[in-house]
Amino acid sequence: MGADNQQERLDTKWISGFVDGEGCFHVGINKMPKMTLRWQVLPELRIVQHKKNIPVLKKIQKIFGYGTIRRNHGDRFELRVRKIENLNKIVKFFDKNPLQTTKRNDFEIFKEIISLINQKQHLTNKGLRKIAELSSKMNRKIKSKYQESSETICPTSKGMKI
Amino acid sequence: MGADNQQERLDTKWISGFVDGEGCFHVGINKMPKMTLRWQVLPELRIVQHKKNIPVLKKIQKIFGYGTIRRNHGDRFELRVRKIENLNKIVKFFDKNPLQTTKRNDFEIFKEIISLINQKQHLTNKGLRKIAELSSKMNRKIKSKYQESSETICPTSKGMKI
Numbered sequence: 394m395g396a397d398n399q400q401e402r403l404d405t406k407w408i409s410g411f412v413d414g415e416g417c418f419h420v421g422i423n424k425m426p427k428m429t430l431r432w433q434v435l436p437e438l439r440i441v442q443h444k445k446n447i448p449v450l451k452k453i454q455k456i457f458g459y460g461t462i463r464r465n466h467g468d469r470f471e472l473r474v475r476k477i478e479n480l481n482k483i484v485k486f487f488d489k490n491p492l493q494t495t496k497r498n499d500f501e502i503f504k505e506i507i508s509l510i511n512q513k514q515h516l517t518n519k520g521l522r523k524i525a526e527l528s529s530k531m532n533r534k535i536k537s538k539y540q541e542s543s544e545t546i547c548p549t550s551k552g553m554k555i
Numbered sequence: 556m557g558a559d560n561q562q563e564r565l566d567t568k569w570i571s572g573f574v575d576g577e578g579c580f581h582v583g584i585n586k587m588p589k590m591t592l593r594w595q596v597l598p599e600l601r602i603v604q605h606k607k608n609i610p611v612l613k614k615i616q617k618i619f620g621y622g623t624i625r626r627n628h629g630d631r632f633e634l635r636v637r638k639i640e641n642l643n644k645i646v647k648f649f650d651k652n653p654l655q656t657t658k659r660n661d662f663e664i665f666k667e668i669i670s671l672i673n674q675k676q677h678l679t680n681k682g683l684r685k686i687a688e689l690s691s692k693m694n695r696k697i698k699s700k701y702q703e704s705s706e707t708i709c710p711t712s713k714g715m716k717i
Contacts, residue, residue, distance in 0.1 A: 403655065404568040404572075406566040406568035406569040407568040407569065407571050407572035407575075408572060409566075409569050409572060410566075410568070410569035410570060410571060410572025410573035410574075410575070410576070411576050411655075412572075413569075413573050413576070413611075414572070414573050414576020415576040442656070443657075445657050446656045446657055449575075449655050449656050490569075493565065493569065493573075493614065494604070494608045495605075495608055
């Protein structure tokens with residue numbers, strides 16, 4: 394196989410190394426007044442790159458077989474995976490191609506949250522609280538909007554108690 | 556092999572993906588009054604990580620079989636490869652495990668410079684000029700100290716003409 398062809402094919406281990414550097418496992422918990430519990434759990438994997446590297450995002454998307462490429466901010470674009478059925482595949486992918494940095498900790502928490510979502514626990518108050526607690530341990534430990542909300546910090550009789 | 560053992564061994568393709576995200580091929584051209592041409596060419600590969608990821612840098616160092624781990628700045632540490640004999644091995648490594656992002660362009664220029672150094676061309680004025688020109692095309696295209704120097708921009712009868 395020529396050098397050019399070799400470059401065409403992405404190795405799954407290469408993707409694991411690249412995501413260790415550039416990927417972000419994130420679980421947002423966003424206010425959604427129309428939803429039953431008023432909070433939406435939004436897990437996602439994001440890989441953000443300068444627009445000049447869109448071809449690499451496309452190659453990763455092709456290997457995964459799913460994910461959306463869209464503008465992130467300014468010159469930056471992202472490959473984003475959000476659908477739960479695809480996130481289940483992401484979990485399998487990184488179980489098979491393990492991350493090596495401390496991002497592995499984020500992934501392990503992410504995996505636990507995905508498992509809770511599979512069990513529909515994000516639709517219960519108890520499950521939502523558990524997910525918020527787990528997600529607060531991810532990334533830079535910034536408190537989620539959910540945890541910072543006066544609704545959840547200082548629940549009143551009118552507010553949602555969870 | 557258990558999951559733990561799998562995590563112990565770094566795949567070379569994982570390293571390629573990680574360096575595509577986190578590595579930096581750099582060629583410094585620094586003023587060195589004591590050297591014959593007064594300029595020292597300093598090619599290096601650097602992988603900078605937060606100190607919490609020093610174990611990963613050590614794993615890469617182990618696979619490479621060379622490189623130095625040292626503090627970069629504050630909480631950040633780097634694995635650095637500088638010796639020419641090791642940089643020749645680095646070139647072979649990334650020829651075999653190709654980078655996929657635009658960092659590949661940097662690597663190709665880096666490779667050309669390493670080849671010029673192997674031919675001792677960095678010890679000639681012509682070679683030094685060629686290396687400076689090549690290195691200016693790397694990374695963010697910041698002009699090297701060498702190119703910005705009034706000695707080289709505005710050579711006088713007292714200055715070095717190259």
